[in-house]
Amino acid sequence: MTQKIPILSLTFDDLTRHLKKIFGKGEYHAAAIMREIFLHGNKNFLHVKEFKRSGDLTKKVMTALDVLSLPIVEKKHADGVVKWSSLLSDGHSIESVMIPMTHHHTLCISSQVGCRMGCRFCQTGQMGFVRQLTTEEIVAQVYTAIFQINAPIRNIVFMGMGEPLDNFDAVIKAIHVLTDPRGFAFPKKFITISTAGHIPGIQKLSKSDPKGIHLAISINTANDSLRDQLMPINRKFPLFALQKTLSEYPLKSKGVLFIEYVLIKDINDTDEDADQLANYVAPLRVRINVIPFNSQAGIPYETPSQEKLERFCQRLIDHKLYVRKRATKGNQVMAACGQLGRT
Ligand code: SF4
Structure with a gap:
């Protein structure tokens, strides 16, 4: 054979x-x-x-x-967002999401089945860890998006199910495949790895190829005791150590770290929270993405009001920070941040 x-x-x-x-x-x-x-x-x-x-x-x-084909077993649409579940050969399934932006599409892909980070606001975190995805399974999500979902993709973000730096080798190899000039040829600058703050992974990434991809860090609070509750990874890799690691991360001359902040009603949405965050990122070159949390069954948090969202962002801007307010596109299909893993 x-x-x-x-x-x-x-x-x-x-x-x-x-x-x-x-x-x-x-x-x-x-x-x-x-x-x-x-x-x-x-x-x-x-x-x-x-x-x-x-x-x-x-x-x-x-x-x-x-050519690994991942059958689509469920597909949902809302606000132009498409979320689909793909069946893996062992019967598990993973989710990927296509998000329309003003001039292009962003594809959000998974790196693990489940996740061991256990973030309290995240559906995938509630599943626990099931297994790592292979490089082939990661790249197959992109192949499916291009040739079955048929949307022109510009950006690829590792923000789906799983902590990508907890599956380091498979993710890095997938990026090599995705950026190969003879293949998909995605520019590195349009690929983002999002981490909950996996310090060994960030350190490894800083020393490895491919250079030029973006790093996003899901911070969500600059208060250690609150972060211990929201994101258990903080007990192992606390904010101070994370800040030091990020300050040593090699950025290109105009490069920035993306700081992701899921704004949760009455949890991390006060002026004081914004001030703490501003202090925390002061030594770093960052762009802050504020994403209002989407209420969802089984997660004990709520969506902040529009007024709170505006106020929080303005407070950061007053600190001379570069802030982007992210629309929670796709929340009707549970395709917004932290909502993958439960269709
Ligand atoms: S937010 Fe990311 S790192 Fe945290 S549990 Fe969910 S998938 Fe894992």
Whole structure:
């Protein structure tokens, strides 16, 4: 039986090595396969010019190539947002979300089934950790979004189910595949990893390739005792240590860290909370994204009023911070921040 080639987990160089080993072919055919699979979603090479003259080889290559397909088992739409659940081969499912922005689409993908971080405001956190996703399963979400959901994607954010830095190797390899110039060729500047504050992962990321991707940190409060409650990871990696790690993170000359702040009614939405946050980020180069929490069954928190949201953001702006107020697009399909994992 011909050895299978899991194309969605491979860069151009990886694929070239596989083709050499199995078929004695090299870069010429690898480039054609990358183009057909990643740019056109085409798995039939019979009429592709690089393969046309060698029918036997073409059939063998097509048989060997394994393009992981994740069947969509549920799909919901609201406000232009599309959220879908994909079935994995072991029966678990994961969620991905396509969010329309003003001029493009952002794709939010999962890195784990469940999550062991246990953030109190997050549906995925309530599931607990089930397993890591493979590189192939991560990239397959992008493949599905492009060729089945059919939306032009510009940004990819690792903000779906899971803590991406807790699945470091698979996520980094997926980014190599996604940014490979012979494949999807996503620019690194349009890829963001969002972490709950996984310090060893941030340190590892700062020393590894690919450089140039964005790092977002879900902070949600600059008060240690409140953060201990909201985000149990804070007991292991407290705010001070996180701040030090972030201050050492290598940014490009005009680069910033994205600070994510889910604003929760009567929990972290006061002037004092805003002042504490401003003090906390003062030594860092940041952009702050404030996202109003969406009320949801089973989570004991509520959405802040519009007035509170405006006031909180203005308070940060008064501290001369660059603030973006995020609309909670998709909350009708539970596709907003912290709502994946329960359809
Ligand atoms: S917010 Fe992110 S890190 Fe926290 S439990 Fe949810 S998925 Fe995990």
